[in-house]
Amino acid sequence: MLSRVFQFARQEFVRGFARYPDPLKGPKRISDVIISGIIISPCVVWMAVIFYFGYRQRKEKQELRERQRRALEFSGEETLITPLPRFWF
Numbered sequence: 001m002l003s004r005v006f007q008f009a010r011q012e013f014v015r016g017f018a019r020y021p022d023p024l025k026g027p028k029r030i031s032d033v034i035i036s037g038i039i040i041s042p043c044v045v046w047m048a049v050i051f052y053f054g055y056r057q058r059k060e061k062q063e064l065r066e067r068q069r070r071a072l073e074f075s076g077e078e079t080l081i082t083p084l085p086r087f088w089f
Helices: 002-018 030-078
Strands: none
Touching: 002 030
């Protein structure tokens, strides 16, 4: 349902700004453009927020992996652990 509303609003918005008439309905009024903009703008903001939080979450995971990798490399250089002989187990 929401996708149909969004598709309709997008079509009306594009038609209004392109300034060409719809063959079936005739030319668009400015109120139609305003109404479709009111429908589209919250959707655009909502999508931007979703993409931003997804991007931030991926970035945090990447930074965490990088810090863990550096910690492992650093601890491996600091302590030279030699394996115990096989017969000690």
